Amino acid sequence: MxxxxxxxxxxxxxxxxxxxxxxxxxxxxxxGLLLIALLSFVILYSASGQDLDVLMRQAAxxxxxxxxxxxxxxxxxxxxxxxxxxxxxxxxVLLLAVLILGQIGKGAQRWLDLGFFRFQPSEMIKITTxxxxxxxxxxxxxxxxxxxxxxxxxxxxxxxxxIAKQPDLGTALLVAxxxxxxxxxxxxxxxxxxxxxxxxAGLTPVLWHFMRDYQRDRVHTFLNPEADPLGRGxxxxxxxxxxxxxxxxxxxxxxxxxxKLDFLPESSTDFIFAVFAEExxxxxxxxxxxxxxxxxxxxxxxxxxxxxxxxxxxxxxLAFTFFxxxxxxxxxxxxxLPVVGVPLPLISYGGTSVVTLLAGFGILMSxxxxxxxxxxx
Amino acid sequence: xxxxxxxxDNRVENRLFLxxxxxxxxxxxxxxxxxxxxxxxxxxxxxxxxxxxxxxxSIKIEPLVPTRGIIYDRHGKVLAENTQSFxxxxxxxxxxxxNETLARLQKLLDIPDDKIEQYQRQRKRQKTFTSTxxxxxxxxxxxxxxxxxxxxxxxxxxxIGLVRNYPYKELSSHVLxxxxxxxxxxxxTLPAAEYRGSTYIGKLGxxxxxxxxxxxxxxxxxxxxxxxxxxxxxxxxxAPESGANLYLTLDIxxxxxAYDALEEFNGAxxxxxxxxxxxxxxxxxxxxxxxxxxxxxxxxxYQALQASDSQPLYNRALRGLYPPGxxxxxxxxxxxxxxxAIGYEQKHFCPGYYQxxxxxxKYRDWRKSGHGSVSMNEAITESxxxxxxxxxxxxxxxxxxxxxxxxxxxxxxxxxxxxxxTGLLPSQEWKRQQKKQAWYPGETIITGIGQGYLQVSxxxxxxxxxxxxxxxxIVTPFLVxxxxxxxxxxxxxxxxxxxxxxxxxxxxxxxxxxxxxxxxEHGTAKLISKGIPYQIAGKTGTAQVYSIxxxxxxxxxxxxxxxxxxxxxxxxxxxxxxxxxxxVVAEHGSHGGSMAAPIAAKVIxxxxxxxxxx
Numbered sequence: 001m002x003x004x005x006x007x008x009x010x011x012x013x014x015x016x017x018x019x020x021x022x023x024x025x026x027x028x029x030x031x032g033l034l035l036i037a038l039l040s041f042v043i044l045y046s047a048s049g050q051d052l053d054v055l056m057r058q059a060a061x062x063x064x065x066x067x068x069x070x071x072x073x074x075x076x077x078x079x080x081x082x083x084x085x086x087x088x089x090x091x092x093v094l095l096l097a098v099l100i101l102g103q104i105g106k107g108a109q110r111w112l113d114l115g116f117f118r119f120q121p122s123e124m125i126k127i128t129t130x131x132x133x134x135x136x137x138x139x140x141x142x143x144x145x146x147x148x149x150x151x152x153x154x155x156x157x158x159x160x161x162x163i164a165k166q167p168d169l170g171t172a173l174l175v176a177x178x179x180x181x182x183x184x185x186x187x188x189x190x191x192x193x194x195x196x197x198x199x200x201a202g203l204t205p206v207l208w209h210f211m212r213d214y215q216r217d218r219v220h221t222f223l224n225p226e227a228d229p230l231g232r233g234x235x236x237x238x239x240x241x242x243x244x245x246x247x248x249x250x251x252x253x254x255x256x257x258x259x260k261l262d263f264l265p266e267s268s269t270d271f272i273f274a275v276f277a278e279e280x281x282x283x284x285x286x287x288x289x290x291x292x293x294x295x296x297x298x299x300x301x302x303x304x305x306x307x308x309x310x311x312x313x314x315x316x317x318l319a320f321t322f323f324x325x326x327x328x329x330x331x332x333x334x335x336x337l338p339v340v341g342v343p344l345p346l347i348s349y350g351g352t353s354v355v356t357l358l359a360g361f362g363i364l365m366s367x368x369x370x371x372x373x374x375x376x377x
Numbered sequence: 378x379x380x381x382x383x384x385x386d387n388r389v390e391n392r393l394f395l396x397x398x399x400x401x402x403x404x405x406x407x408x409x410x411x412x413x414x415x416x417x418x419x420x421x422x423x424x425x426x427x428x429x430x431x432x433x434x435s436i437k438i439e440p441l442v443p444t445r446g447i448i449y450d451r452h453g454k455v456l457a458e459n460t461q462s463f464x465x466x467x468x469x470x471x472x473x474x475x476n477e478t479l480a481r482l483q484k485l486l487d488i489p490d491d492k493i494e495q496y497q498r499q500r501k502r503q504k505t506f507t508s509t510x511x512x513x514x515x516x517x518x519x520x521x522x523x524x525x526x527x528x529x530x531x532x533x534x535x536x537i538g539l540v541r542n543y544p545y546k547e548l549s550s551h552v553l554x555x556x557x558x559x560x561x562x563x564x565x566t567l568p569a570a571e572y573r574g575s576t577y578i579g580k581l582g583x584x585x586x587x588x589x590x591x592x593x594x595x596x597x598x599x600x601x602x603x604x605x606x607x608x609x610x611x612x613x614x615x616a617p618e619s620g621a622n623l624y625l626t627l628d629i630x631x632x633x634x635a636y637d638a639l640e641e642f643n644g645a646x647x648x649x650x651x652x653x654x655x656x657x658x659x660x661x662x663x664x665x666x667x668x669x670x671x672x673x674x675x676x677x678x679y680q681a682l683q684a685s686d687s688q689p690l691y692n693r694a695l696r697g698l699y700p701p702g703x704x705x706x707x708x709x710x711x712x713x714x715x716x717x718a719i720g721y722e723q724k725h726f727c728p729g730y731y732q733x734x735x736x737x738x739k740y741r742d743w744r745k746s747g748h749g750s751v752s753m754n755e756a757i758t759e760s761x762x763x764x765x766x767x768x769x770x771x772x773x774x775x776x777x778x779x780x781x782x783x784x785x786x787x788x789x790x791x792x793x794x795x796x797x798x799t800g801l802l803p804s805q806e807w808k809r810q811q812k813k814q815a816w817y818p819g820e821t822i823i824t825g826i827g828q829g830y831l832q833v834s835x836x837x838x839x840x841x842x843x844x845x846x847x848x849x850x851i852v853t854p855f856l857v858x859x860x861x862x863x864x865x866x867x868x869x870x871x872x873x874x875x876x877x878x879x880x881x882x883x884x885x886x887x888x889x890x891x892x893x894x895x896x897x898e899h900g901t902a903k904l905i906s907k908g909i910p911y912q913i914a915g916k917t918g919t920a921q922v923y924s925i926x927x928x929x930x931x932x933x934x935x936x937x938x939x940x941x942x943x944x945x946x947x948x949x950x951x952x953x954x955x956x957x958x959x960x961v962v963a964e965h966g967s968h969g970g971s972m973a974a975p976i977a978a979k980v981i982x983x984x985x986x987x988x989x990x991x
Binding site: 141142143181184185187240241242243244245246247248277281282285286289293296297300303304307309312316320323327330331334335336 | 391394427
């Protein structure tokens with residue numbers, strides 16, 4: 001092993017190879033992300049009614065997000081680990097601040113106004129929660145013992161409940177699943193997983209009791225969209241019509257009559273998948289899902305190649321949460337999940353989620369490209 | 378076993394982790410297959426079904442906006458109605474160059490910039506083939522000007538719609554509030570389905586408090602449309618349900634009398650029908666014309682209203698807080714009787730000032746020479762301050778606080794309007810918590826004549842007076858008497874909150890004192906007793922705006938108008954069987970007896986002497 005590595009190092013490194021290593025970029029992942037971003041512009045142009053303004057704004061955001069990703073890729077993963085607890089703590093404080101300020105200002109508030117831009121602490125916590133849990137569990141032997149599991153669960157519940165109180169059910173769900181993913185990858189025993197699944201199913205009526213009226217409405221709508229065609233069911237009915245009418249081959253780029261005629265609301269944001277499905281059909285959908293799967297597979301591969309416990313827990317959790325994002329959004333648009341406000345990752349119009357997602361991929365790249373420097377046992 | 382595990386076993390961990398990665402990927406594949414199965418179902422199996430729904434002719438769901446409920450006064454006079462109005466509407470899709478068209482329209486009709494901006498914001502939320510209003514409530518001149526030029530403006534047209542109109546303008550503004558365009562913030566909180574297609578929403582007053590009822594239920598029409606989204610055929614529709622009509626307890630003629638009687642003074646008049654709690658008058662002067670708000674008030678016009686010294690947008694009856702002054706004396710006197718702190722006939726000598734034992738500070742009476750030896754009846758009649766300084770000192774602040782609370786001071790009256798102020802009823806506890814200071818005996822003394830921290834709204838004052846006229850049983854004021862919707866008629870709220878167990882004899886004694894205020898030889902409001910066939914029980918009050926120094930004398934001619942005392946008056950009539958309670962506040966009116974009392978007398982006279990056939 002040792003000699004092999006050494007002999008590799010003696011080979012004269014190619015120019016591009018050196019450059020890429022210096023940039024700390026993972027090529028397969030980067031290609032996947034760039035493809036998705038490109039696809040996003042293509043769909044957005046059509047969904048926005050060929051509005052170049054919208055496209056330019058999104059391009060600027062995505063560009064910035066890619067810069068942030070590259071910057072984070074340069075940070076040594078050890079630094080992420082070191083500041084996990086601190087960043088998590090700051091995130092919680094900011095969430096509390098939003099909640100308190102929101103109460104003063106009456107009504108729901110999710111962001112802090114920093115003057116030059118609006119910052120959503122719930123976005124930051126999407127990354128810092130898995131960081132925190134990964135750090136906490138990596139400090140102890142795996143699989144985690146009952147005590148550590150208990151504390152880790154509390155650590156997940158804290159931001160989740162704070163966000164659910166905003167109220168932002170979609171983000172709360174994503175944060176909870178990012179934390180839960182760390183628990184899963186840390187080796188939570190299978191019978192405990194089944195027990196939790198059963199308990200959650202049993203808790204559904206309790207959850208129902210605590211839901212807000214509009215959240216209950218969404219569930220009602222999900223179960224029976226035709227009951228209220230003018231109001232809450234409208235989204236789902238229209239998006240199903242758009243997707244179904246797309247057929248196998250789709251109506252072609254810019255050919256979506258449904259979104260063009262504004263039958264479909266929020267066609268640029270949460271429901272953009274419907275536009276994609278209408279224009280590119282089943283083939284396009286399978287293609288898009290495959291692209292997502294390739295990115296996720298690459299991320300899981302990166303995780304599997306990592307020896308450091310913290311890094312691999314974090315990497316695998318970020319990969320899994322990315323999938324949850326995709327699944328929840330598409331599930332909602334095709335009418336198999338209730339409507340929660342989760343955008344289609346890297347494709348929906350809007351800056352905040354793109355920044356957070358690419359920050360996550362930045363961390364993944366950092367983990368992958370720095371691992372040779374880590375002291376291996 | 379646990380001890381063994383405290384040492385990290387990397388090989389175990391590695392294997393475990395790899396297993397989990399594989400398990401996770403299997404799960405992801407499984408769930409993705411689920412999505413694909415659903416997509417196959419929608420796009421292959423359901424393709425034909427959904428295509429017919431989507432293709433060429435589509436069913437579009439158009440909202441049918443309900444007509445807003447009408448608001449009447451107690452005699453059926455219309456206070457808020459929907460009148461036909463002409464609006465200038467634009468369909469962006471049909472306009473070759475929107476910005477150029479807007480610029481030409483702006484020049485032609487002299488449209489202010491903020492209306493253009495408002496239109497632009499509105500338009501961005503709409504579909505390009507829907508018509509959005511640029512101008513609401515066009516006048517004849519604007520209609521004429523545009524009509525001539527119409528051929529040059531493709532995609533722009535005048536449309537007839539319904540717009541809210543308030544015929545009584547500033548008279549009713551503080552009761553009804555107004556409706557106005559739905560704004561961005563409201564859109565986020567409103568039920569989307571109900572307001573799809575609605576332009577207006579109640580912003581203040583009855584319009585806001587009864588928004589849901591007044592708005593009605595939105596219906597919808599399923600319309601067959603062609604590819605471009607234009608209607609071809611009406612398939613099916615559910616008619617909208619008009620908003621409920623509201624009948625108020627308010628008497629708009631009486632309101633006008635009160636409003637006019639205030640003349641040049643800013644202030645408020647509130648009158649309550651004692652038996653029911655129905656509000657007859659809720660006048661706040663100056664009011665404002667709500668009609669410009671409906672069609673979108675111009676920036677300049679709004680700024681002028683906001684900046685005006687007389688604060689026309691401020692609802693003084695509901696939100697204005699004033700020291701009640703001597704109008705508080707009947708309530709303090711009643712407290713004295715109820716707590717057996719003082720006898721009704723017991724005399725107290727008034728030398729023109731009052732001193733706390735061992736303190737040199739003199740609390741002065743309004744009459745420098747003093748009132749001599751006065752009983753409670755005389756003290757109320759002549760408004761003797763010294764008598765009440767003494768009574769307050771005997772009662773103590775906490776007992777006064779407790780008793781006045783029973784008349785609703787320091788809390789919202791519960792009237793069916795939004796934004797009512799609580800006022801301030803001080804206590805030792807309050808001062809400790811809010812001011813972090815101990816309560817001083819001197820503060821008790823001045824509370825006895827309604828000064829100090831005490832703050833009441835005209836509505837609270839009228840309510841307390843009505844409660845006095847209702848044998849001490851608390852009265853809850855309300856405005857909406859009857860709600861008539863398509864299905865049902867609901868009649869006014871329950872009013873009486875039950876007895877407060879106040880000795881009726883004591884109440885009658887206090888009212889006897891208040892009758893003397895108006896009809897007695899020494900009464901401070903005897904001016905208004907002339908020529909009325911019934912008796913009024915009243916109490917005058919002046920509220921200090923500006924406190925004079927210990928040795929200074931108050932001379933209103935030396936004091937600028939803005940610092941002159943407020944004039945107050947409360948009244949019950951007829952005194953032997955009170956039907957109406959009135960509270961008047963005339964800002965800087967100086968004298969309760971000469972300025973505020975005549976206003977109340979006019980309201981009472983009209984109410985008792987000109988009965989409507991209900």
